[in-house]
Amino acid sequence: MSTAFDLLETETLRLKQIYVDKNKKSAEAFENNKKSGIAGGTNRASIHWTPFPLTFVEAHGAEATTADGQVVTDFLGNYTAGLFGFSPEPVQRAVSQAMERGHALGGAANLEESKVAGYFTERFPSIDMIRFSNTGTEANSYAIHTARAVTGKNKILMYDGAYHGAWIHGSHKEAALDTPYQKIIVPYGDIDQIMRAMDENAHDLAAIIIEPVMVNPMVYLKRVAPRAYLQKIRDKCSEIGCALIIDEVMTSRLSPGGAQELVGIEADITTVGKYFGGGFPFGAFGGKEYWMSRHDPSHPETINSGGTFNQNALCLAATRSVLEELWSPDKCVEHNLRGDRFRNDINNLSKKHAVPCQACGTGSLMTLIWQNQDVTGQVDEDSAFHQLNFVPNKAVFKATELFWFHMMIHHDLLAGSPKLNYLTLPTPLQQVDYDNFLLGMEDFFQCFHDVLKVLASET
Numbered sequence: 001m002s003t004a005f006d007l008l009e010t011e012t013l014r015l016k017q018i019y020v021d022k023n024k025k026s027a028e029a030f031e032n033n034k035k036s037g038i039a040g041g042t043n044r045a046s047i048h049w050t051p052f053p054l055t056f057v058e059a060h061g062a063e064a065t066t067a068d069g070q071v072v073t074d075f076l077g078n079y080t081a082g083l084f085g086f087s088p089e090p091v092q093r094a095v096s097q098a099m100e101r102g103h104a105l106g107g108a109a110n111l112e113e114s115k116v117a118g119y120f121t122e123r124f125p126s127i128d129m130i131r132f133s134n135t136g137t138e139a140n141s142y143a144i145h146t147a148r149a150v151t152g153k154n155k156i157l158m159y160d161g162a163y164h165g166a167w168i169h170g171s172h173k174e175a176a177l178d179t180p181y182q183k184i185i186v187p188y189g190d191i192d193q194i195m196r197a198m199d200e201n202a203h204d205l206a207a208i209i210i211e212p213v214m215v216n217p218m219v220y221l222k223r224v225a226p227r228a229y230l231q232k233i234r235d236k237c238s239e240i241g242c243a244l245i246i247d248e249v250m251t252s253r254l255s256p257g258g259a260q261e262l263v264g265i266e267a268d269i270t271t272v273g274k275y276f277g278g279g280f281p282f283g284a285f286g287g288k289e290y291w292m293s294r295h296d297p298s299h300p301e302t303i304n305s306g307g308t309f310n311q312n313a314l315c316l317a318a319t320r321s322v323l324e325e326l327w328s329p330d331k332c333v334e335h336n337l338r339g340d341r342f343r344n345d346i347n348n349l350s351k352k353h354a355v356p357c358q359a360c361g362t363g364s365l366m367t368l369i370w371q372n373q374d375v376t377g378q379v380d381e382d383s384a385f386h387q388l389n390f391v392p393n394k395a396v397f398k399a400t401e402l403f404w405f406h407m408m409i410h411h412d413l414l415a416g417s418p419k420l421n422y423l424t425l426p427t428p429l430q431q432v433d434y435d436n437f438l439l440g441m442e443d444f445f446q447c448f449h450d451v452l453k454v455l456a457s458e459t
């Protein structure tokens with residue numbers, strides 16, 4: 001008898017062949033990348049997928065045109081960085097105006113810096129002082145090194161499977177690109193183990209770095225961690241004198257003051273990035289004076305931090321326009337409520353068709369997990385313990401792939417990526433787009449009902 005994996009594999013191969021036939025120009029662009037000397041044909045291997053990625057030639061709002069002329073509606077949102085869709089007009093305008101004033105103002109200060117800083121210190125109660133960078137990876141690197149300098153300690157505690165940037169991974173195995181920090185790796189969710197690890201390493205623990213909504217450990221489940229759990233970590237950091245770094249590169253979009261506001265705890269150092277640049281490179285880290293004053297050049301023990309493009313006037317003009325025009329606190333709240341409704345609609349549809357698909361997440365961040373048993377498992381607010389029940393079964397990943405190709409080929413929709421149905425909703429999506437997604441999904445459930453039934457019995 002065929003397993004769910006065999007059935008899904010056959011159907012995925014069929015759809016992939018249609019994709020290959022329909023996207024010859026994207027295939028050619030990928031080959032040209034390889035021929036031109038780009039290693040593996042991609043500059044972003046972590047999100048690369050086979051047989052080849054789509055190439056976009058034009059994109060506005062929620063829609064992009066592929067090299068082969070298909071117009072697709074985007075539910076991926078560039079892994080959270082594309083929150084305002086493609087080519088947002090306020091950003092274009094702000095950057096054009098900055099260009100007219102002269103775009104290479106390097107080597108001197110510019111007038112955008114204080115405006116952008118002011119917005120962050122106003123919105124994030126835990127940030128009194130801030131520094132800019134160009135990426136989230138840099139922001140986290142700066143934050144970690146700041147914690148090490150201020151505490152005089154070395155070790156960093158992070159979750160198993162966490163991703164805090166191109167060279168900051170939570171893993172027991174040494175990854176080739178990883179910064180060789182002295183890392184302590186703990187499982188997500190088990191507060192007793194985390195407390196033990198913090199106590200045992202108290203004398204040399206500089207920082208713990210976490211996301212308050214677990215986006216990155218495991219499978220991008222995006223569920224808010226219980227408050228009691230985060231509060232215990234917060235209290236232990238204060239007790240043993242290590243920095244609580246909250247990585248809000250993705251999660252800050254969940255509430256006007258970031259996910260820490262949603263949960264009600266404050267970081268020592270907060271990092272942000274991605275969407276705040278409105279499509280331009282941006283990152284930042286900030287906190288109270290105690291942690292940040294070492295960046296002051298007049299401090300007797302200044303860290304003397306640099307970064308050629310940290311004050312880039314074009315990137316900061318783009319970020320200012322995001323904060324002024326695209327992401328008011330009201331818009332943030334409204335967009336996340338929209339996301340909650342969409343997630344409920346997906347879960348109701350799955351229930352109606354009795355298929356093993358769960359939309360997990362918070363607000364405008366969600367992932368579809370193709371398994372039957374409850375993914376988010378047991379949450380015990382009192383003991384602050386919470387558990388994940390993800391089934392790392394290859395059929396679960398195969399269903400992810402099949403769904404993406406189905407939505408792309410038959411409904412002109414980008415449902416995350418073939419590796420991860422990761423829906424980080426862009427703001428330009430309209431009601432009709434959400435309706436189309438649900439119609440496409442219902443069609444998928446009907447087309448693959450028998451396959452999904454077998455998957456349900458195996459997960």
Ligand SMILES: Cc1ncc(COP(=O)(O)O)c(C=O)c1O
Pocket residue numbers: 079134135136137138140163164165166211215216247249250273274
């Ligand atoms: C939680 C988190 N932190 C940091 C980063 C790194 O940001 P960047 O890719 O801008 O360096 C990412 C990127 O995906 C991320 O998800």
